[in-house]
Amino acid sequence: MFRLCLATLLLMLCTLPALCAAPGEAAPPWWKHAIFYEIYPRSFQDSTGNGVGDLNGILARLDYLEDLGIDAIWLTPCFPSPQVDFGYDVSDYRAIDPGFGILADFDRLVAEARRRGIRVILDLVLNHTSDQHPWFRESRASRGSARRDWYVWRDGKGPGRPPCNWLSLFGGPAWTLDPATGQYYYHYFYREQPDLNWRNPAVREEMLDVTRWWYRRGVAGFRLDAVDTVFEDPRLPDNPLEPGLNPCGDPNMINLHNYKQPEVHGLMRELRKVADQSGAVLIGETYVESAAELKAYYGEGGNELQLPTGHLLAMADRLSAPEFRRRIAAMAAIGCWPVWVLNNHDLARSVTRFGDGVHDDAIAKDLAALLLTLRGTPILYYGEELGMANHDPKRLEDVRDPVGRRGWPTGKLRDGARTPMQWDATPGAGFTRGKPWLPIPAGAATRNVAVQAREPDSVLSFYRRLLALRRSSPALLDGGYRELNPEDPHVLAYLREGQGQAVLVALNLSPEPRAVAFDLPALGWAGARPQVLLGSGGRTPMAGLPAELEPFSVVIVALGRSRPADPTGRGGKPLE
Numbered sequence: 110m111f112r113l114c115l116a117t118l119l120l121m122l123c124t125l126p127a128l129c130a131a132p133g134e135a136a137p138p139w140w141k142h143a144i145f146y147e148i149y150p151r152s153f154q155d156s157t158g159n160g161v162g163d164l165n166g167i168l169a170r171l172d173y174l175e176d177l178g179i180d181a182i183w184l185t186p187c188f189p190s191p192q193v194d195f196g197y198d199v200s201d202y203r204a205i206d207p208g209f210g211i212l213a214d215f216d217r218l219v220a221e222a223r224r225r226g227i228r229v230i231l232d233l234v235l236n237h238t239s240d241q242h243p244w245f246r247e248s249r250a251s252r253g254s255a256r257r258d259w260y261v262w263r264d265g266k267g268p269g270r271p272p273c274n275w276l277s278l279f280g281g282p283a284w285t286l287d288p289a290t291g292q293y294y295y296h297y298f299y300r301e302q303p304d305l306n307w308r309n310p311a312v313r314e315e316m317l318d319v320t321r322w323w324y325r326r327g328v329a330g331f332r333l334d335a336v337d338t339v340f341e342d343p344r345l346p347d348n349p350l351e352p353g354l355n356p357c358g359d360p361n362m363i364n365l366h367n368y369k370q371p372e373v374h375g376l377m378r379e380l381r382k383v384a385d386q387s388g389a390v391l392i393g394e395t396y397v398e399s400a401a402e403l404k405a406y407y408g409e410g411g412n413e414l415q416l417p418t419g420h421l422l423a424m425a426d427r428l429s430a431p432e433f434r435r436r437i438a439a440m441a442a443i444g445c446w447p448v449w450v451l452n453n454h455d456l457a458r459s460v461t462r463f464g465d466g467v468h469d470d471a472i473a474k475d476l477a478a479l480l481l482t483l484r485g486t487p488i489l490y491y492g493e494e495l496g497m498a499n500h501d502p503k504r505l506e507d508v509r510d511p512v513g514r515r516g517w518p519t520g521k522l523r524d525g526a527r528t529p530m531q532w533d534a535t536p537g538a539g540f541t542r543g544k545p546w547l548p549i550p551a552g553a554a555t556r557n558v559a560v561q562a563r564e565p566d567s568v569l570s571f572y573r574r575l576l577a578l579r580r581s582s583p584a585l586l587d588g589g590y591r592e593l594n595p596e597d598p599h600v601l602a603y604l605r606e607g608q609g610q611a612v613l614v615a616l617n618l619s620p621e622p623r624a625v626a627f628d629l630p631a632l633g634w635a636g637a638r639p640q641v642l643l644g645s646g647g648r649t650p651m652a653g654l655p656a657e658l659e660p661f662s663v664v665i666v667a668l669g670r671s672r673p674a675d676p677t678g679r680g681g682k683p684l685e
């Protein structure tokens with residue numbers, strides 16, 4: 110099987126430290142070159158044996174992350190929470206949930222991560238709190254409460270009739286009657302997640318202050334949860350209905366008046382101003398229909414989110430060269446720095462969505478190569494680097510996620526993408542000594558870090574090589590994107606060009622071998638001596654351009670000058 114040893118690969122790349130700017134050029138912000146890695150703390154590493162992951166577990170795995178080449182970890186919410194929505198129902202924004210540890214554990218995690226050149230990003234739930242948050246308890250205590258206006262309270266239209274027809278994303282009406290005060294409160298998600306009233310300046314100030322508080326603790330940024338749902342039209346007009354029912358059994362509705370309201374941009378600018386004072390990054394959970402729509406979240410002159418996640422690749426409905434090409438081109442056309450995501454804790458894992466059940470490892474490598482060679486910042490999801498697939502519950506009684514129970518069996522199932530990280534072949538997969546909170550698939554006995562680290566052709570080994578390659582290649586880090594062979598229905602190919610170098614990437618996204626041809630002189634690379642940097646097929650030649658790609662394989666070829674790499678990949682500099 111073709112493999113290129115890492116040393117050779119690195120030698121063929123740049124001499125300049127990848128993160129150092131050329132003289133006179135401003136250094137790019139750290140988050141542009143960083144590889145982000147999402148950790149679902151419940152599922153990464155359990156250090157206590159209770160079957161649920163925790164911060165000390167993550168701490169114990171930092172060496173793995175460093176070795177893999179991760180620059181920043183995004184922890185989904187680890188604040189105190191009743192865990193109705195597994196942490197996305199926060200009851201205190203300035204502490205750590207006892208199930209995950211204590212603040213001192215968090216501080217140690219930040220310090221130890223920093224020592225390894227890894228930054229820590231937290232998940233800020235803006236739209237709502239838990240109904241157990243003291244703010245909401247106070248708010249619901251009486252109509253005259255000082256915090257009444259921190260949430261969205263309204264009178265109903267009459268007995269048993271909520272203020273308007275809005276529906277919760279997680280099923281049922283988005284309004285719940287509080288019998289004690291006779292008013293309804295609004296919740297876009299579960300009734301245990303009342304929406305904050307972002308039109309109240311006190312709420313804004315408090316939450317900005319929460320971000321300052323964490324920045325002072327060394328947090329390098331936030332992933333902002335559910336950005337699109339933060340504001341709603343205060344006049345509460347009914348939303349238009351569409352025919353049919355959604356998986357929760359509610360009428361299909363267009364969320365015209367409680368979703369993507371224009372005021373959100375002012376809030377993003379305020380959060381950004383505070384973030385900039387700490388050199389922090391803001392990643393936005395922003396689902397969009399088009400790249401053009403995503404552009405608004407970057408703000409004018411880039412004064413809103415640095416990394417709004419459009420999920421454009423993840424939303425592709427199939428593995429298809431034209432489909433991916435179109436989505437990448439749309440992103441390139443808006444001229445903003447892209448963020449690429451294939452997996453997260455709300456989506457079925459990419460191998461499950463794009464795999465064919467026969468070539469899943471090859472497809473996982475194709476997807477890895479795509480994510481890590483495109484222009485932009487990639488965000489990985491734990492286990493993606495092993496090619497982990499969904500492990501969905503088979504019986505309603507095994508579903509842990511409430512929305513999964515409500516929509517059973519056709520609705521959204523999120524448990525399957527949240528199963529424990531597979532570290533080794535022991536019964537708890539090295540994740541826990543106890544009973545894991547979600548079941549571990551039988552396949553974990555072979556699909557795990559320990560096994561894959563030993564196998565040179567494993568998905569994990571491929572990720573490692575790709576990450577090293579990316580880190581040491583100025584063309585991959587900063588180069589432009591040029592689409593190649595735009596009519597090819599099966600092979601997605603592109604050039605990443607910059608600083609006198611070019612890297613050609615060709616991905617066969619089909620189950621058949623495919624012939625490819627690239628006209629180097631026409632591309633401005635006459636006289637180039639192509640050198641294969643990395644390939645996932647078994648018969649990839651080392652030199653020259655490939656003429657044929659094996660089924661579901663990728664080849665990455667250097668065309669330009671080559672210089673030795675910076676082995677630290679960080680320009681030899683520790684984090685500031």
Ligand code: NOJ
Nearest residue numbers: 194197234298334335455
């Ligand atoms: C988006 C999060 O990603 C999801 O997991 C959560 O359920 C909702 N926001 C509500 O907070």
